[in-house]
Amino acid sequence: xxxxxxxIIGLILIVGSCVFFVKFMKSYQLDVTMMKTIRxxxxxxxxxxxxxxxxxxxxxxxxxxxxxxxxxxxxxxxKRAIVPIGEMEEVxxxxxxENTLYPAADETYIGFKVDFVTAVNNMVRRGDKIDVWVxxxxxxxxxxxxxxxxxxxxASGDSVVIAKKVYNDKLxxxxxxxxxxDQEGKEIEDTSTVNNSFSLPLSADQRDxxxxxxxxxxxxAQPAYITFIMNDDQYSKFAEGQKEGAIKxxxxxxxxxxxxxxxxxxxxxxxxxxxNQSVQQEGGEAQ
Numbered sequence: 001x002x003x004x005x006x007x008i009i010g011l012i013l014i015v016g017s018c019v020f021f022v023k024f025m026k027s028y029q030l031d032v033t034m035m036k037t038i039r040x041x042x043x044x045x046x047x048x049x050x051x052x053x054x055x056x057x058x059x060x061x062x063x064x065x066x067x068x069x070x071x072x073x074x075x076x077x078x079k080r081a082i083v084p085i086g087e088m089e090e091v092x093x094x095x096x097x098e099n100t101l102y103p104a105a106d107e108t109y110i111g112f113k114v115d116f117v118t119a120v121n122n123m124v125r126r127g128d129k130i131d132v133w134v135x136x137x138x139x140x141x142x143x144x145x146x147x148x149x150x151x152x153x154x155a156s157g158d159s160v161v162i163a164k165k166v167y168n169d170k171l172x173x174x175x176x177x178x179x180x181x182d183q184e185g186k187e188i189e190d191t192s193t194v195n196n197s198f199s200l201p202l203s204a205d206q207r208d209x210x211x212x213x214x215x216x217x218x219x220x221a222q223p224a225y226i227t228f229i230m231n232d233d234q235y236s237k238f239a240e241g242q243k244e245g246a247i248k249x250x251x252x253x254x255x256x257x258x259x260x261x262x263x264x265x266x267x268x269x270x271x272x273x274x275x276n277q278s279v280q281q282e283g284g285e286a287q
Contacts (some may be wrong), residue, residue, distance in 0.1 A: 018234050035062045035091050037071050043211040044085040045190055047127025047177075049099060051253040052077050055091075068093045084215065087207035099177050101127060107231045109178055123222055124180055126187060131250040132172040136242035140166040168248070176229040182221035191218045201250045208226045218272040 006089040039058050044050060055073055070076055080109040103109060116122050124130060142164040143179035149160050163173065181189045189227055232239070 033062055034059050035065055035071075037065060038070060038073055038076060040085050040092060042087050043208060044081045045125065045216070046083050047125045048081050048082050049127070050076055050079050050081060050096065060090075066090055066092060069157075075149070077152070080140060086211070088204050088208055090233075099178065102103050103229050108231050110225050110230045110235055111179075111227040112226055114180070114223050114249075115194075118247065118249055119180065119223040119226065120249055122219060123251055124177055124188075124223070124226070124249060125190075125216065126177055126179055128177045128251060129174045129286045130177060130279075131170055131252065132166055132171050132238060132241070133166045133248040133250055134245045135248055136166070136245040140169075142166065170250075171241045172234050175234060177226065178278055179225075179227040180223050181225045181227075183224040185225075186221060188219055188221060188223050190216055191220060244270050 036057055037060050038055050041054055041056050044054055048054075052073065055076060057073070069092050076091050076096060078099060080099050080101075081095060082097050083095055084214055085091060086096050114124075118128075138151060141151065141162050144163040145163055149162060182188060228234075230236075238247070
């Protein structure tokens with residue numbers, strides 16, 4: 001027995017060393033190939049204030065991590081989503097911004113009545129940056145030099161040459177929506193996606209696709225009042241537009257494909273050329 005003791009002890013040491021080495025290599029490989037990051041628990045819509053219960057820490061392969069993704073939850077909580085953020089996406093720095101729904105020194109809250117159509121068919125939400133257009137009751141007339149022609153001159157039969165007619169104009173760009181509420185004073189919010197009880201549960205990817213397809217499509221109420229953050233000049237333009245025609249709100253197209261990474265410079269290029277979703281909609285006037 002004494003003769004086999006060193007062999008047994010040696011075998012135990014060898015096996016133990018092999019097990020330790022394998023575990024060490026797996027742990028090292030996991031540390032090198034995986035990392036912790038922050039993702040939403042569910043899709044965060046543009047304009048939403050981000051709270052801690054909307055986020056979770058998850059492990060992802062290091063190669064999938066984007067350099068401009070924020071991995072510190074404290075740097076995300078309290079910010080507002082600029083674009084929709086899917087639950088399969090990291091929170092990139094350009095996707096969130098400061099909570100700016102408070103008037104600056106030269107600004108104030110100003111409220112107006114608004115209907116379903118004027119609110120871009122009920123797509124406007126708190127925190128949005130919208131454009132304000134006016135659709136003139138009577139078109140603006142201009143001569144060849146670009147000077148506006150008085151409509152009374154035309155009515156009196158004066159010989160004036162009309163070179164251009166303007167039927168609408170953009171009054172304000174990037175106006176901040178502080179609140180948009182229904183008839184009862186409740187904030188307009190989107191309903192969340194739920195699984196059909198008769199079907200298999202949706203995966204995170206499927207939920208993202210379903211949410212983006214239903215983007216601002218379903219709410220529990222219709223808008224009745226809207227509050228903007230405005231300075232004196234913006235309010236003057238808005239009030240003048242109300243006197244000259246029907247006010248139209250336009251929501252720039254800031255939706256990016258869910259699950260794909262859009263570089264910062266690409267997003268900035270697109271933000272310089274917004275595509276308005278509702279400029280020529282009929283009916284509805286903010287009062």
